[in-house]
Amino acid sequence: MYVSLYRKYRPGRFDDVVGQDGIVRVLKNSLRSGRVAHAFLFSGPRGCGKTSVARILAKALNCPNSADGEPCDNCYVCNSISTGECLDVIEIDGASNRGIEEIRNLKAQIGLASFSLPYKVYIIDEVHMLTDAAFNALLKTLEEPPMQVVFVLATTEPDKVPLTIRSRCLCFYFNRLLTSDIVRRLRQVAQEEGFAFEEEALWELARQSDGSLRDALTLAEQALSLQEGNLSMESIAMLLGSTRGKIEEAIKLIPHNPPQAFVKIKEILSKGLSVERFLEMAFAVFRDMWAYKSYGKDFAVELELSDREIKFLEEESPFWKDDVLLSCMRLCGELCLQAKLGVKDDILFGLFLSQMDRVDFPSAGESPPLPLKPKAENVTESFTTAPWQEIMKQAGEEMLPLYCALICSKVTLDEKRIVIEISERRRFDFNLLKLSRNLAYLYGLITKRFNDVTEIILKCGVDEVKYSDEQEKAQMEGDAEGFRQEELPQAFEEEPQPHEEGLKPAVKLAERREVKEEDIVLQRIAMYLNGDVLMYKKLDEEENIEEDGGVEVE
Numbered sequence: 001m002y003v004s005l006y007r008k009y010r011p012g013r014f015d016d017v018v019g020q021d022g023i024v025r026v027l028k029n030s031l032r033s034g035r036v037a038h039a040f041l042f043s044g045p046r047g048c049g050k051t052s053v054a055r056i057l058a059k060a061l062n063c064p065n066s067a068d069g070e071p072c073d074n075c076y077v078c079n080s081i082s083t084g085e086c087l088d089v090i091e092i093d094g095a096s097n098r099g100i101e102e103i104r105n106l107k108a109q110i111g112l113a114s115f116s117l118p119y120k121v122y123i124i125d126e127v128h129m130l131t132d133a134a135f136n137a138l139l140k141t142l143e144e145p146p147m148q149v150v151f152v153l154a155t156t157e158p159d160k161v162p163l164t165i166r167s168r169c170l171c172f173y174f175n176r177l178l179t180s181d182i183v184r185r186l187r188q189v190a191q192e193e194g195f196a197f198e199e200e201a202l203w204e205l206a207r208q209s210d211g212s213l214r215d216a217l218t219l220a221e222q223a224l225s226l227q228e229g230n231l232s233m234e235s236i237a238m239l240l241g242s243t244r245g246k247i248e249e250a251i252k253l254i255p256h257n258p259p260q261a262f263v264k265i266k267e268i269l270s271k272g273l274s275v276e277r278f279l280e281m282a283f284a285v286f287r288d289m290w291a292y293k294s295y296g297k298d299f300a301v302e303l304e305l306s307d308r309e310i311k312f313l314e315e316e317s318p319f320w321k322d323d324v325l326l327s328c329m330r331l332c333g334e335l336c337l338q339a340k341l342g343v344k345d346d347i348l349f350g351l352f353l354s355q356m357d358r359v360d361f362p363s364a365g366e367s368p369p370l371p372l373k374p375k376a377e378n379v380t381e382s383f384t385t386a387p388w389q390e391i392m393k394q395a396g397e398e399m400l401p402l403y404c405a406l407i408c409s410k411v412t413l414d415e416k417r418i419v420i421e422i423s424e425r426r427r428f429d430f431n432l433l434k435l436s437r438n439l440a441y442l443y444g445l446i447t448k449r450f451n452d453v454t455e456i457i458l459k460c461g462v463d464e465v466k467y468s469d470e471q472e473k474a475q476m477e478g479d480a481e482g483f484r485q486e487e488l489p490q491a492f493e494e495e496p497q498p499h500e501e502g503l504k505p506a507v508k509l510a511e512r513r514e515v516k517e518e519d520i521v522l523q524r525i526a527m528y529l530n531g532d533v534l535m536y537k538k539l540d541e542e543e544n545i546e547e548d549g550g551v552e553v554e
């Protein structure tokens, strides 16, 4: 029967465990001295060897050939534990057996003598998933377990395990595995299995697996199935969508030939790499360049990179200034955050392009100006570029909730209409945008920059709201209390300049209605919270409240 690489190369003895030397030493010492605790809590990121170490501990306690705290990993006892067939080593998945009933069953069986081995070992994986009642039921047993019973609780989230449980266990914190450790282990496996490999490919796999040896071996296996018996960069690129090398090539082009760089990035994304993952990888490249520049070659060891990658840093980083790199890192970080909030790939990529295009790469010898320079006004009148960016910028400064709603929506220009599509999942954004004051505000922003546009259409699932010129007129003629853009406080703060046509409405409004400082403050509050200030009461001017002191924002 075929055994997957991950299972085949699961460590069977303490000496095979990768990257957890301290824990292994302590466990071996306690086994040697015969003073083994009756309850352990193993915590650490996934794939770092918690369950494997728990099994090795069970073997070491029960193996008839145990020597120096190390099991033989060859006898029938060790084999039965490895294959999960041993009746005295009970593995429980905390995620699917999380209730009090399961723990009661466990307690009922715990007192029974073991079948054949000296020790009964209970391994409860993902123990943080147990319910409070289950934890309480477990508590007493953990405190005074029957002789010859050992508990090993494993979790990726120790903070979710109640303190009462933690305090009754001997706690071990497993390290996240270093990329270099994973590379070493992959190399070992490749040599033992006898397949060809490229060193770069091992680094790529190790980085992708994010500290989990299990993931690294699983990925290696998948890559091997793509290209029989050969772990090459080609098979890795096919499997992962892209490699760090390809991202580096694209980044290298940005200062010299931005359009070419963006074509390359687009190509990378079209092969299946998500924008989020791309941003993470690009961030890492910028970060490494910055660290290399700032701390020098000796520090490069800490970055855990292959020789080729270090060579790239050496050659490329002189072309980048510190603050440019910092801006790029910040940009990638911010966009990653937006990706996590559900912003679509297209939008993220657009934002990445537009911001990157503004990065100023000074020629050598020039003093570094601000890394983000204002974009020259020669951009083509395209929907995705300047005008919409300006709208977003203004909305971001003035109406943050609207900005957030817009950035998460799909916006298209359909002749004279702007169509904003909001996913069903973000219906609250739709409800926010469809408020008449918000629509009026948005309409103002849009018509100022898109002269032809006469209608905005909001779509969310089957719902559709339209806002056009007629509603705009009604709004203008009707209730001037409405939340119009011209009414925004900054219009009042500046000296009115009558010759500027755009400011006329503000001047008109200012004349018609005496604007008080409180109104401005309240409007600002309402604007930022997008909340509704229903009544503002000022105690010393009670008679004014009726007509003017109350500011109503819908």
Ligand SMILES: [Zn+2]
Pocket (backbone or CB within 6 Å): 063, 064, 065, 066, 071, 072, 073, 074, 075, 076, 077, 078, 079
């Ligand atoms: Zn053995």
